[in-house]
Amino acid sequence: MTLRVQLLVAVVLVFTVACSSGPTESSATGTWVGSITTEGNITTVINESGSVWGGVATLVEEASIGVDLGDDPYMLGSVRAVAVHNSEIYILDQQIPTIRVYDLAGKHLRDVGSSGEGPGEFRRPDSLVIGPDGSLYVRDAQSGRISILSPEGGELGTMPLNQGFSTANRMVMTDDGVLHNYERTEADPETGERGRGMVPRLGADERGEPIVPPDFGFESWSLTANSTGMNLTTGVPFAPVMRWVLAPSGAVVAGVSDDYRFEIHSRDGRVMVVEKAWEPVSVDPAEADWRRKGSIETMRRVVPEWTWNGPEIPAVKPAYGQLLGDRSGCVWVIRSGPSTYEPECEVREGVSCWRSERLVDLFDVDGRYLGPVDIPADVSFTTRPFIRDDLFVATSTDALGTIMVKRYRLVLPGER
Numbered sequence: 001m002t003l004r005v006q007l008l009v010a011v012v013l014v015f016t017v018a019c020s021s022g023p024t025e026s027s028a029t030g031t032w033v034g035s036i037t038t039e040g041n042i043t044t045v046i047n048e049s050g051s052v053w054g055g056v057a058t059l060v061e062e063a064s065i066g067v068d069l070g071d072d073p074y075m076l077g078s079v080r081a082v083a084v085h086n087s088e089i090y091i092l093d094q095q096i097p098t099i100r101v102y103d104l105a106g107k108h109l110r111d112v113g114s115s116g117e118g119p120g121e122f123r124r125p126d127s128l129v130i131g132p133d134g135s136l137y138v139r140d141a142q143s144g145r146i147s148i149l150s151p152e153g154g155e156l157g158t159m160p161l162n163q164g165f166s167t168a169n170r171m172v173m174t175d176d177g178v179l180h181n182y183e184r185t186e187a188d189p190e191t192g193e194r195g196r197g198m199v200p201r202l203g204a205d206e207r208g209e210p211i212v213p214p215d216f217g218f219e220s221w222s223l224t225a226n227s228t229g230m231n232l233t234t235g236v237p238f239a240p241v242m243r244w245v246l247a248p249s250g251a252v253v254a255g256v257s258d259d260y261r262f263e264i265h266s267r268d269g270r271v272m273v274v275e276k277a278w279e280p281v282s283v284d285p286a287e288a289d290w291r292r293k294g295s296i297e298t299m300r301r302v303v304p305e306w307t308w309n310g311p312e313i314p315a316v317k318p319a320y321g322q323l324l325g326d327r328s329g330c331v332w333v334i335r336s337g338p339s340t341y342e343p344e345c346e347v348r349e350g351v352s353c354w355r356s357e358r359l360v361d362l363f364d365v366d367g368r369y370l371g372p373v374d375i376p377a378d379v380s381f382t383t384r385p386f387i388r389d390d391l392f393v394a395t396s397t398d399a400l401g402t403i404m405v406k407r408y409r410l411v412l413p414g415e416r
Helices: 285-300
Strands: 002-016 025-039 042-050 057-065 079-085 088-093 098-103 108-112 127-130 136-140 145-149 155-160 179-184 196-201 222-227 230-235 242-246 252-256 261-265 271-276 322-325 331-341 354-363 369-374 386-388 391-397 403-411
Touching (some): 025 369, 079 386, 088 403, 242 322, 261 331, 285 331
Parallel strands (some): 057 369
Antiparallel strands (some): 025 042, 252 261, 386 391, 391 403
16 A cells, blocks of 8 residues: 655744654744655655755754863863763763763763773773663773663673674664664674674673664775785775664664665664755865875785776765764764865875865654754764754864863754
8 A cells, every 4th residue: 555645835834843742842934845655664755855944953052061271070082972861961081081971061070980990990981872770881892891880980780792893883772771782793604704783782691683784785885905914995985885873763774875865764664765855066076186196095005006996986975974863863964065175284194185064964753854954063973972852962173172072952943
């Protein structure tokens, strides 16, 4: 049975800042044009033009943590994770290492954990999530464990990690209170190959079935260099990539960035395919040439006579570079806009003076395009922001290199 709904909206809409119901209501005039088609367990949402908001949302800074010089609790080093629970901001600083806790105004309240190998201590922690009861889960690959701590720092237990395996992928605490960690999966009995996925950690030594991305049949655009005792593989600059993330809802958000299209795979088997009309962004030939030379220099460190052996650099940038699912059910799509060259920047080996404009789009739980979000240039998505309703907490770096964590409020078009 197929249900097709063609929607044209040009009215004043009343909705919340969040993608699910929340306490703050706003109104805005938007014209969203698209279609929603359901067949079986697959819903396809095509965003043809316009947006629900009818304008650009902004982030308004409301608190800042981090100084260049000052008291130790406010001097941040290597921030690897941020989280919010019960009106408290938690910052995992790998450099110290400890978890610093602040109120929503940015006042330091306490530290949790310290350097070491004993209970409640870390060597090189790289990920933090918080359970529904406030328990802190801290991953420390060098110690080979995930430590479970109380909000005050008491150790509640540990979970072992795969030996010899480390990852930059962050842990995820889903809304049902289950911790998921990116790990190697069990070997295939026929091929002996081991995959990787988000593995539910159900207890100290109990693991659930790994969650893996859908198979798009996509093959990465790669360059390879092989020499005795060394093999190097790297991607082609500006090539499309497959991106996926486990959202807090437990759904998998995934897509291949050769087109503005992604899928949301819910745990109950339902799939939502979201497509959006877009204008591809051209790659500046001069930047493409700079990146090509950089790739060649890198590969020739392994094979001095290496020549280009992969697909050519595309003429346009990928449709997106990152997908995020927030705690309100929205999907954030981070894209790369046009590049500009900054001749005054200090050129060092491997450092580009090309700066790309960052474009951020937001979609609701129904797959409709809400609109763009104007993100301050100093906000980083490398450390995953904490986003819930209109609360946005993220890392930031100022012109002097000072590391900060800032709390913002998402403000819709027409609001103040």
